[in-house]
Amino acid sequence: MNAKPVESTAAEINRLHGEAVRFAADSRTALTSALQCAWRAGQLLIAEKKRVRRAMGGGGWMLWLERNFDGHCRTAARYMRLAAAVSDPEFLHGLSIRQAYLRLGIATEPKSRAETVRVEMLPAYIRLANRLLRVLRDEARRARRAGRPVTLRRDLADLYEQLRQLFEPANNRPGSRSIQPCAPPPPTSVSAA
Secondary structure (H helix, E strand, C coil): CCHHHHHHHHHHHHHHHHHHHHHHHHHHHHHHHHHHHHHHHHHHHHHHHHHHHHHHCCCHHHHHHHHHCCCCHHHHHHHHHHHHHCCCHHHHCCCCHHHHHHHHCCCCCCCCHHHCCCCCCCCHHHHHHHHHHHHHHHHHHHHHHHCCCCEEEHHHHHHHHHHHHHHHHHHHCCCCCCCCCCCCCCCCEEECC
16 A cells, blocks of 8 residues: 555645644634724714714714715715614624624625515605605704704694694504504694795
8 A cells, every 4th residue: 555645645634634724714814804903983973073073063974974985885884883873893792793793683785686685665655754754854854953943844734734634543453563553742832835
């Protein structure tokens, strides 16, 4: 029997094992470094967001991100959530950024389309009702901030009443559970727009 091929095969196996151990150590170091960089970026983004909001108001933050951040705004939001959730990145030592997000409950995009959960679009009348409520709340909020009495646009108030009549009977049926009653913002006065 020839001992030479066995020795060379054993040597090759040991060489490959040594490389696997070295690459695994490098991988753990890279994971830790990536997580620390994301955490630190999140800290800096949080501080910068406060500064930008003081200087430019709430709308200035997205503009600042578009102009100054090379990543996506969702990536920035995840970095900030990571920094806010963990005081020391060593707590997540050895995890990838994605694993850290999952452990902390930070939403991420699926790695592939196969992992994507299909969400059905809400019916048009619910989307319309949500837009209506958003407009009514925004108008009431702006009026309160300006110190004016809360006034609702007459056309929106009428539409709201019609929608409420549709939604409330559905809530009063036995076994209904999906539609919840809601009240309009408290009108102090109503003016025609």
